[in-house]
Amino acid sequence: MLETIIEAFSKAIGLILSGDPEILSIAFRSICISGFATLLSCIWGLPIAIIIGLSSFRGKRLVRSFFNAMLGIPTVALGLILYLLLSKSGPLGIFRLLYTPLGISIGQALLITPILVSFAGSALESTDVDIRDLAKTLGASNIQTNFKIIDEAIWGITLSIIASFNRAFAELGIAMMIGGNIRYATRVLTTSIALETARGEIAFSIALGLILMAVVFSITFLINFLRRG
Amino acid sequence: MVNSLQIIGIEKIYDGIKVLESISLDIVTGIVISLVGVNGSGKTTLLRIISGLEIPTKGSILSKNSKLRAQDLRQISTMVFQKSVMFNENVYDNIAFGLKIRGFTKEEIDEKVSKALDLVQLNGFENRKAKKLSGGEQQRVALARAFVIEPEILLLDEPTANLDPSNAIVIERVIKDLGERNSCIIILATHNLHQARRLSNEIVHMHSGRILEIADPEQFFKHPSTTITKKFINGDLQF
Numbered sequence: 398m399l400e401t402i403i404e405a406f407s408k409a410i411g412l413i414l415s416g417d418p419e420i421l422s423i424a425f426r427s428i429c430i431s432g433f434a435t436l437l438s439c440i441w442g443l444p445i446a447i448i449i450g451l452s453s454f455r456g457k458r459l460v461r462s463f464f465n466a467m468l469g470i471p472t473v474a475l476g477l478i479l480y481l482l483l484s485k486s487g488p489l490g491i492f493r494l495l496y497t498p499l500g501i502s503i504g505q506a507l508l509i510t511p512i513l514v515s516f517a518g519s520a521l522e523s524t525d526v527d528i529r530d531l532a533k534t535l536g537a538s539n540i541q542t543n544f545k546i547i548d549e550a551i552w553g554i555t556l557s558i559i560a561s562f563n564r565a566f567a568e569l570g571i572a573m574m575i576g577g578n579i580r581y582a583t584r585v586l587t588t589s590i591a592l593e594t595a596r597g598e599i600a601f602s603i604a605l606g607l608i609l610m611a612v613v614f615s616i617t618f619l620i621n622f623l624r625r626g
Numbered sequence: 627m628v629n630s631l632q633i634i635g636i637e638k639i640y641d642g643i644k645v646l647e648s649i650s651l652d653i654v655t656g657i658v659i660s661l662v663g664v665n666g667s668g669k670t671t672l673l674r675i676i677s678g679l680e681i682p683t684k685g686s687i688l689s690k691n692s693k694l695r696a697q698d699l700r701q702i703s704t705m706v707f708q709k710s711v712m713f714n715e716n717v718y719d720n721i722a723f724g725l726k727i728r729g730f731t732k733e734e735i736d737e738k739v740s741k742a743l744d745l746v747q748l749n750g751f752e753n754r755k756a757k758k759l760s761g762g763e764q765q766r767v768a769l770a771r772a773f774v775i776e777p778e779i780l781l782l783d784e785p786t787a788n789l790d791p792s793n794a795i796v797i798e799r800v801i802k803d804l805g806e807r808n809s810c811i812i813i814l815a816t817h818n819l820h821q822a823r824r825l826s827n828e829i830v831h832m833h834s835g836r837i838l839e840i841a842d843p844e845q846f847f848k849h850p851s852t853t854i855t856k857k858f859i860n861g862d863l864q865f
C-alpha cells in the first residue's frame with residue numbers, strides 16, 4: 398500500500414512539473430471561481446461586518462447570532478437549496494446559472510459570507526473600545542474614528558477574507574451540485590479530486606490535492622509574511 | 627481659548643447606580659488639579675465626562691457662560707488613559723495622529739513630533755513599533771501624543787500607575803513643565819498623594835461619587851476639613 402502511495406505521489410509530482418494542461422486549467426478555473434466568490438462576498442459581507450462591528454442597533458445580537466449559526470451550514474445542504482432555486486423550473490431558473498462557473502461563484506459566496514461577516518465583525522468589535530476612545534479624545538470625528546478602527550483591524554479583516562477564500566476553494570458540495578463537474582467548463586479541483594479518486598486515478602487526484610493545498614498554504618503564508626514585514 | 631471651566635451639578639448614573647453626584651468645580655487655565663480618592667470614587671468617570679467621552683446624566687460644563695457639548699469638549703481636551711493604548715503603528719505616526727486630523731503640514735508635524743519626543747526623552751524612537759515599547763515608554767508616548775496637539779484641557783488618568791520610578795519621574799517632570807507654562811488646564815487623577823502634593827495647585831478629594839474637599843496642597847494635608855479626608859490622608863480609610 399505504501400509503495401502504491403509513494404508511486405502515486407511521484408507520478409503526481411511528475412504531472413505537476415510537466416505542466417499538464419488539464420491540471421493547470423482546473424487549478425486556474427478553481428482560483429478564478431473562488432476568487433470571484435470571495436469578491437462577491439466582500440461586496441455584501443464587509444459592509445454588514447462593518448455595521449455589526451462598529452455600530453449598536455436594535456437586534457444586533459440576533460443578526461450576529463444568525464451569521465454565527467450559519468457558519469456551520471453543510472455545503473451540500475446549501476448546494477441542494479441553491480440547486481432547487483436555480484434549476485430550470487425553480488424560481489431563479491430564468492437566470493440560467495445552474496451548471497455555470499458564475500452559479501458556483503454565487504453559491505460559494507453565500508457559503509462564505511457568514512465566515513467573512515463573523516470574523517471581520519469580531520475583528521472590528523475587539524479593536525473597537527480602546528481605539529475608539531483614543532481616536533475621539535485626540536479630536537477625531539465619528540467618521541475618522543471609524544476609519545481608524547477599520548485601519549487598526551485591517552489584519553483581522555484580511556485574515557477573514559483569506560479564511561473565506563480558503564473555505565470556498567476547498568468546498569465540494571456546491572461546486573458539485575451547482576457546477577455539475579463538467580469537463581472544461583465547471584470542473585474545479587475538489588470535484589475533480591472526487592471524480593478521479595472514484596475512477597481510481599489516484600496519482601491525478603494527489604496532483605490536484607497537492608495543488609489545492611499549495612494554493613491555500615501559499616496565500617496564508619504570503620499574508621503572514623506581509624504582516625510581519 | 628478656554629480660560630476657565632465651570633462644572634455644574636454633574637451626575638452620572640450607570641445601570642441605576644449613581645457613580646457621580648452633584649459634582650461642581652471651577653477651574654482656571656494654568657493650574658494643575660489633582661483628583662484623589664479611593665478606587666470607585668468616580669475620578670475616571672469625571673475625567674471621561676470632561677473629555678467628552680461620556681455624557682453626564684445631569685449637569686453641564688460651561689466655558690465663558692456657554693454650555694460645552696461632548697463634541698465641543700472632545701475638540702478642546704485630550705485624555706491620557708491609565709492603561710496606555712497605542713495605535714498599531716510606529717511612534718511617529720502615533721504622535722502625529724492628532725496633528726494630521728488638525729491639518730498640520732508634514733514639516734510642522736515633523737517639528738512638533740520631534741519636540742514632543744525630546745520632552746519625554748524618547749528621541750530616536752520615531753520608527754519603533756509603539757506596541758513593542760515597554761509600559762513606561764508607551765505611557766510617555768501617550769503623554770507626548772496628548773500634549774503635542776496643545777489641548778486646552780489635558781486629562782491624565784493615573785498616568786504613572788504601575789510604572790517604575792524612572793519612567794514616573796519623566797512623566798511627572800513633563801506634567802510639571804506643562805503646568806508651569808500656564809497654557810492649559812491640567813486635571814490629574816491619582817492615587818498617589820505624594821504625587822498630588824508635588825504636582826498640583828489644588829487637590830480635590832472624591833469619595834463615593836461626591837467631592838468631599840477642595841483645597842491647596844498645604845491646606846489639604848495640614849488641615850483636612852472632613853474625617854474621611856483625614857482618614858484617607860493617613861491611609862486609614864477602609865474601602
